[in-house]
Amino acid sequence: MKNHLQSSEWGLNLSNQLIIAGPCSAESAEQIEKVCLAMKEENVLPSLFRAGIWKPRTRPGSFEGIGEEGLKWMEIVRHHLNIPITTEVGNAAHVEMALKHKVDVLWIGARTTVNPFAVQEISEALRGTDIPVMVKNPMNPDLQLWIGALERLHAVGIDKLAAIHRGFSDAYDKRFRNKPNWSMPIHLKREWKGMQVINDPSHIVGKRDGILETSQRALNFGLDGLMIETHHDPDKAWSDAQQQVTPAQLKQILQQLDFKTPLEEVQPSEKLHDLRAAVDHLDDQLLDILAERFAVIEQIGAHKRENHLSVFQSERWKQVMESRTQKGISKNLGEKFMKELLFTIHEESVKRQEKQLREPVKIVK
Numbered sequence: 001m002k003n004h005l006q007s008s009e010w011g012l013n014l015s016n017q018l019i020i021a022g023p024c025s026a027e028s029a030e031q032i033e034k035v036c037l038a039m040k041e042e043n044v045l046p047s048l049f050r051a052g053i054w055k056p057r058t059r060p061g062s063f064e065g066i067g068e069e070g071l072k073w074m075e076i077v078r079h080h081l082n083i084p085i086t087t088e089v090g091n092a093a094h095v096e097m098a099l100k101h102k103v104d105v106l107w108i109g110a111r112t113t114v115n116p117f118a119v120q121e122i123s124e125a126l127r128g129t130d131i132p133v134m135v136k137n138p139m140n141p142d143l144q145l146w147i148g149a150l151e152r153l154h155a156v157g158i159d160k161l162a163a164i165h166r167g168f169s170d171a172y173d174k175r176f177r178n179k180p181n182w183s184m185p186i187h188l189k190r191e192w193k194g195m196q197v198i199n200d201p202s203h204i205v206g207k208r209d210g211i212l213e214t215s216q217r218a219l220n221f222g223l224d225g226l227m228i229e230t231h232h233d234p235d236k237a238w239s240d241a242q243q244q245v246t247p248a249q250l251k252q253i254l255q256q257l258d259f260k261t262p263l264e265e266v267q268p269s270e271k272l273h274d275l276r277a278a279v280d281h282l283d284d285q286l287l288d289i290l291a292e293r294f295a296v297i298e299q300i301g302a303h304k305r306e307n308h309l310s311v312f313q314s315e316r317w318k319q320v321m322e323s324r325t326q327k328g329i330s331k332n333l334g335e336k337f338m339k340e341l342l343f344t345i346h347e348e349s350v351k352r353q354e355k356q357l358r359e360p361v362k363i364v365k
């Protein structure tokens, strides 16, 4: 995949594990100062200070962000905390203002990532700069759209890139404000090697309770940091009041978390080495058995061709699905996993047999 620079190479004195904190929205100079002073008092210094200046709201009428004026207050953060500042941009005008006021890092929000026109406009406005940009996942769980946004930025020369997992809109699952999809950041990291993915538990959970648990899950999965909305007086916040925590709560959360070390950074122990060798051996056997199964499937395919039988046999397949799923469950394999595995195997069987039916008849002379 394309080369990009990780946060330790952004020239901002950051490590590759980021803690981003600050209010959902910048509301006033006093509010920014109070958040900073409370962070100082609690001795909780994030890697980056976040504050929303322009807020994309679902319906007009609620607070839509303070606008350019708020960017001037970022000097207060520099004065008290001396840490880099990040804000969300949604169009070229935002980019221009953020650059003018020397914001250190930008992020693109989920509602913008869904729209390639908007991401392209932002990218064009960034051409020739080298500001780091973080891209939140799109509203819908579309990995290609997420990668596409990162690619648009990369194509104009932005190589200081990171991603943020903030969960996905789900009309049915009300447990979350935005449901996490832990496979998605892992797929992203697989497709774009070295891409850091920061987790945003505030937007996933949507309320204070549960931020700790979701943050821990993100770290367990190997995500590269957290963005946690922090306000000196969350109940009075002008936006997202329920999900913001105080600097004291942020400190508690960070103290309770078990931060993980990426295995790539340490030498695997002898025990892990042996266990991995056992996995290698089992995977070999698994593949031999799968190859053997498909060889038998092809014999059935040849029989179906000779006897003019259709490939898909619903009764037999139902029986295979049900019996194997039950057996899998009794061996402590999850039902969802069993069904997905069997569907994949069946799809391959059906494709192979259908291909056999299409092969030209061999004329024996």
Ligand SMILES: O=C(O)C(=O)C[C@]1(C(=O)O)C=C[C@@H](O)C=C1
Binding pocket: 297, 300, 301, 311, 312, 313, 314, 316, 317, 320, 345, 346, 349, 350, 353
């Ligand atoms: O039993 C068959 O007819 C097969 O071809 C095997 C098989 C399978 O993979 O188990 C594949 C296709 C059918 O729909 C049902 C089952």
